[in-house]
Amino acid sequence: MSKMSKIVEYTLEKRHPEYLVSAESAREHMHKRSLEEDNEFKIPKRIYHSKVKSKNLFNCQTLIFNGAEDCSHIVIYLHGGAYVNEIMIPHISFCDRLAKKINGTVFAPLYPLAPNHTYEETYEIIEKLYKHLLDMGKPITIMGDSSGGGLSAAFAQYLAANDLPQPENLILISPWVDVSMSGNYDDVEKDPMSGVDGLRELGRAWAGDLDLKDYKVSPLFGDVSKLSRTTIFVGTHEQIYHDVVNFYNKLKDNNIDVELNVGEEMNHVYPVYPLVPESKEAFNHIVERILEKN
Template structure:
C-alpha cells in the first residue's frame, strides 16, 4: 500500500504514474487523503466553502515552489494531468469544504473513466485531511475504512 495526504497524496499518485510509465509493478492499494493533484490550481474554486487550512493564492505560490523547473501541469507534480490508465485499486478521501474538492473529484472521475477500481469517500462539510484529525468524529470512520482497505490486501 502506498498512502499519502495532501501534497503527500499528490506525490503518491504521481509515483503510481511514474511506476506505470516505467513498467514497474504497482502497489495493491493506493490510498489518497485530500490529495493535491493540481499544483497549478487551474480549476474552479469560487463555489467551495472557505477552507481554514489553505487559500487558493497561497496554494498557487506553494505549487510554483514545489514544481521548481517543471511545468505546473507535469504529472510529477500535478497527477491530475497524467496517465492514470494503469493505476492500482485506489481509495480517495476528500472533504466538501476543501479548496481542492473539485480537483479531487475530477481526478476520481478520470480514474473512473479509465476503468480503475476507485472509491471516493466524501466528508460532508469536512475540511482538508479530515481523516487524520482524531477529535473529528468523522475521522474515526475514515480511519477504520483505511485500515480495512489495507488489511483486505494482505
C-alpha cells in the first residue's frame, strides 16, 4: 500500500458517508437527493484531455468524451454512487483520460437515480444506447464502478437473456453485485466507506418492486454463462470484497474468460482515484484490456 493510498484511506475515513450507517440515515439522504437529483448536470470547468460535451440521448443526459467519428473503440461508462448519487469529478476525469488513451469515445449516461426512479427506466435507456452504438461497428466495452459496476454486470446478463450481442469487454471496478447485502462482511479488515444497513436500503429503493436478489439489481445471483471477456478490480479493504470474489468464482466456474485484479489493502473503487500509484497501474491495465484483440 503506497503512501498516497494511505492518505486517501485516511481522508475517506474522515469523510465516511453517514447515510450508510443505518436504514433511517439512508432514507434521509434519499429524501434530500430526491429534491435535486433530476436537475441538469453541469460539466465542471477544468482542463480536459479530450473534448467533452453533454447531449440528450434517448431522453437521458449523457456526457460524451472524444466524440470522434473515426474513434477506434467505444466505451459505455456507468458511474457509481450507490444508485442515488450523481456522477463525480473522479468519474469525469477517469472517462476523459480513458477516451484520450484508447483513441475512443466514452459515453457516460447520467441514468435516472433512486429514490425518484428505479432500475427499469435505466435499463430502457441503456438498451437503446447500446443498440444505437452497435450500429457503429466498433468494439464496445461496458464498464462501471461500484453500483455502476453492478449495473454493468447485470445489464450484460440482461443482454444474454434477451438474445442481444455481448460487448467486446466487460470491465467491473469494485462492482456492487448484491444489493441485498446478504454476504459475510465481518471479516473484512477495514473499509472507510462501509455500511450494510444503509446500502441495503439504497438497494431496495433502486430495485422498486423487484426481489433484492433478482439478477437485474444483484447480478451475483444471475446466469453468467454467456458473458463476454470480463475484467474485475477489487481492493481487500472493501466491505464487498468477498461478494466480488464470489462473483469472479461464479464466472470462472462457468468457463468465462475472466480476470480478477486484487488491490492489496486498497479501498473501494481505487482505480478511479488518479493520484494513487496503484490506480495508475490499474488504469494502464484497463487500457491494455480494451486495446487487446480477443
